[in-house]
Amino acid sequence: MADQQSPADQPANDRETVRYDVEDGIATITLNRPQAMNGLDVETKEALLATVRRAAADEAARCVVLTGTGRAFCVGQDLKEHVQILRSDDASSLFTTVDEHYNPTVEALATMAKPVVAAVNGVAAGAGASLAFACDFRILAESAGFNLAFAAIGLSCDTGSSWTLPRLLGRAKAMELLYFPTTLSSAESAELGLATRVVPDAEFAAEVASFAGRLALGPTAAYGAIRRSVVHAAGHDLTDALAFESQMMTSTGATDDHRRAVDAFLAKEKPTFTGS
Numbered sequence: 001m002a003d004q005q006s007p008a009d010q011p012a013n014d015r016e017t018v019r020y021d022v023e024d025g026i027a028t029i030t031l032n033r034p035q036a037m038n039g040l041d042v043e044t045k046e047a048l049l050a051t052v053r054r055a056a057a058d059e060a061a062r063c064v065v066l067t068g069t070g071r072a073f074c075v076g077q078d079l080k081e082h083v084q085i086l087r088s089d090d091a092s093s094l095f096t097t098v099d100e101h102y103n104p105t106v107e108a109l110a111t112m113a114k115p116v117v118a119a120v121n122g123v124a125a126g127a128g129a130s131l132a133f134a135c136d137f138r139i140l141a142e143s144a145g146f147n148l149a150f151a152a153i154g155l156s157c158d159t160g161s162s163w164t165l166p167r168l169l170g171r172a173k174a175m176e177l178l179y180f181p182t183t184l185s186s187a188e189s190a191e192l193g194l195a196t197r198v199v200p201d202a203e204f205a206a207e208v209a210s211f212a213g214r215l216a217l218g219p220t221a222a223y224g225a226i227r228r229s230v231v232h233a234a235g236h237d238l239t240d241a242l243a244f245e246s247q248m249m250t251s252t253g254a255t256d257d258h259r260r261a262v263d264a265f266l267a268k269e270k271p272t273f274t275g276s
Contacts, residue, residue, distance in 0.1 A: 018047040020054060025216030026209075027061030034070025039078035040127060045101035052105055056112035062275050063215040064112070065208060066135060067119035068128075076126025076149060098158050102127060106160040110134040111231060113224030115215045119208040120144045120195075123183070130159030133168060136227070137196040139211060140186040141204040146194060147183040167234065168193060219257045220275030225249075 019030040029051050031038040040048070055064045068074055109116060109131065118124075118132035120140045125147040132138050132146070148165070150157045157165075157178055165174040169192060177184075189195040199207040215223070225248035233241035252258055257273045264271035 016047070017041075017044040018051045020051050022058065022060050024213065025060065025062035026065060026212045027055045027058060027063070028065045028067065029055060031066075031068040031074050034068075034072070036075075036078060036080075037070065037072035037123070038068040038074040038128070039080075040074065040076060040101075041078040042097070042101075044078070045097065045105070049101055049105045049108070052108045052112075056108055056114070062114060062218075062220045063212050064114060064116045065119050065212050066109070066116065066131065067208070068121055070122070072122040072128075073118070073120045073124040073144065074128025074131060075123060076128045076130075079153075102130075102159045106131060106134045110160065110164075111227070113227065114220055115218075115223045115227070117208070117212055117215070119204070119212075120146075121204065123147065125149045125183075127159040130157070130161040130164065133164040133194070134160050137211070138189075138194060139204070139208055140189060140195045140198045141201045142186050142198055143201050144189075144198075145183045145185050146189055147181055148177045149181045151179055152181045217273065219252075219255075219261070219273045221255045221257055222252050225252050 017031070017033050019028075019032050021028045021030075029048070031044065031048070033039060033041075033044060038044075055061050115137070116135040118135040118138045120132055120138055122141065122144050123146075124132050124144065126149040129146045129148055148157065148161065150161075161178070165177065168174075169177070173192065184192070184194070186195060186198040190198045197207070197211075229241075229245050229248050232244045236244070256276050257271075261271040261273070
């Protein structure tokens with residue numbers, strides 16, 4: 001992200017439904033169906049899953065940014081395609097998509113060993129909101145917002161929102177938002193703790209670039225271990241969490257990053273991290 005134009009503002013004249021770019025250690029995954037507000041049809045879901053997995057395995061990617069083109073981040077399931085399939089002879093395929101696409105995508109996004117930022121350039125609804133909640137950080141343009149739209153069309157929640165939302169907000173507020181879908185403004189999202197920060201639209205690109213750049217220059221191995229520790233602790237008791245923390249501390253203590261950071265501290269210098 002060397003320039004000051006965000007992926008959301010760049011022209012979407014290519015035919016890829018999901019774009020992948022890496023620059024200065026920042027891998028940017030861009031949903032690229034602006035005419036459909038980045039709704040997730042089958043082609044896009046398959047491309048997104050493959051791209052998230054690519055970012056997780058890419059050694060050149062030390063931080064991942066997920067964003068969208070046009071005026072939306074992602075409005076979730078493409079309902080036009082959804083209705084077509086619902087009225088077809090193979091309506092059952094509508095619901096295999098959760099296991100085939102949504103679940104593995106959000107799991108890969110939430111568990112990769114590097115920090116992930118949702119650059120929420122516009123409305124994020126349904127599975128689009130859930131994808132953002134699975135990231136470590138959510139930077140919202142002032143015009144952006146969230147909507148947990150599932151119940152409004154008679155569906156349960158998916159893409160991990162039953163797991164992430166109560167952990168972000170507490171059970172009572174999560175249930176309220178899931179039962180009674182409404183669009184939360186960026187200001188309301190920040191007040192609830194769903195937004196890491198909100199910035200004016202004109203400053204959005206620069207803020208995302210600065211924030212992601214800081215992460216890309218950081219101790220990636222340590223970030224990955226912290227991610228894994230927090231996820232592990234969410235499903236285990238204190239004793240198990242402490243044991244896992246010990247494993248992660250031993251692992252990161254053996255990295256070159258740790259040794260260089262200690263040497264830099266003693267020399268009163270700023271450390272340079274390589275992620276190894």
